[in-house]
Amino acid sequence: MLVATTRRLVPIQRLSSSATALCSSSQADLRPNLPNYASSRSYALSVIPPKIAKGMTLPRHFTGKKAFQYNWYMRILNSSANSPLLFLFHNDFTAQKLIKLRRDISAAAMRSKPSVVSPAGAPEEPVPEPLLTVIRSSIFGAALRDFPAVDNDDVIRMTAGVSGALAILSLPVLDPPQLKAVLRTFGRTVPPRKAKTKEELQKEIVEKNADPANPGRRVKRVKQVVDPELRVLGVLLDGQILLPDRVKDLAELPTLQTLREQLVGLLSSPGTQLAMTLSEASGGRLARTLEGLKNGLEETAEHVSPP
Structure with a gap:
């Protein structure tokens, strides 16, 4: 009896994204362990002139959105001749926390509103509110390099050991009571972080490396509690950089x-x-x-x- 065998043709299908990722991960496991270099910056604000690449000229000329940001930062720096400009380090801020911080700063500024002497018979000019701006460090650093009134060495001392996002707070006038009220608002809205003990750090490591309670089941999603951080790095006033200690002395005047x-x-x-x-x-x-x-x-x- 002759048995005829037939060959079934199976169409070739493309691998799904998950399968592709699985294959790539399995291939990556076969590779030797190479060091993982982080791409994050180790500084918060760089005022050191960059290396001149081929076809690059100094000072830099920005176009489009970068040109708008550069001109905006230059206007803010020019306003520091008569009003203080606070440099702030912020970390782990949500949009809601940032909105609340702006509202609290405005409320503190209104409670300690400085008196403006106007000519006799002239209406009193309204005092503008403080303006909090989250800056783009690379373009703001270029603006600082082109701002002749600031010593770059003072900026380097102010940002030494700081890496992360920065913001600047423009106060309308130099009024020490208003500055003191704003500094107190920082402490109430964003309390300083408490240093973790060795036991707490060891507990976090153990929980991170522990096996799941129910193997094979999907881990429940836990809402992450964000603990923001805010710190005053210094104040720019009339071309001088004041570090935090001198800022506190200025607020007591x-x-x-x-x-x-x-x-x-x-x-x-x-x-x-x-x-x-x-x-x-x-x-x-x-x-x-x-x-x-x-x-x-x-x-x-x-x-x-x-x-």
Whole structure:
């Protein structure tokens, strides 16, 4: 009996994305272990001029959206001649947290609104609110390099050991009470992170490397709790970089109007004392004062004159 065998043709199908990823992962396991180089930057803000590549000229000329950002940053830097510009380091901020931070800053600025002296009869000019801007570090660094009023060494000292996202807060005027209110708002809205103990770190490592409670089942998705971080790096004011310690000292000063009144009082103090002395020596007191001065001069002349 002759048995006829037939050959079935199976159409070739493309591998799915999951199968392709599985194949690629299996092939990657066969490769030798190579070091994994991170592509993240180790700095927050670079003001060092870049290396001139072929066809590249300095200063750089941006176009399109980058040109708009560069010009916007230059306007902010120019405004620091009369108003402080705060450099902030922020990390793990959600959109809701960032919105709340802006609202809290505006509320604190309105509570400590500085008084603006306007000419007699002229309406009082409204004071603009503080502006919080999340910057693009590469373009802002180029703007700082082209800003002649800032010493780049001070910027390097300010951002030493910091890597991550930056933001700048533009205050309308230099008003120490308002600056103090804003700094206190930072501490209330974004409290400082507490350092983890060795036991907590060891517990996190154990939980990360532990086997799942139910093997083979999909792990339930747990909502991640975001703990934002905010830190003041320094203040740019009139071409000078003030580090956090000096920023706190600046916030403890009185208002500018109070400082002017104290300076006027200090300068007018000698004239006031002279006027008080002359007023007390008026009338008979003036005659007795002059008579005493005359007697003193005569006694001095008698001791000095030869026998």
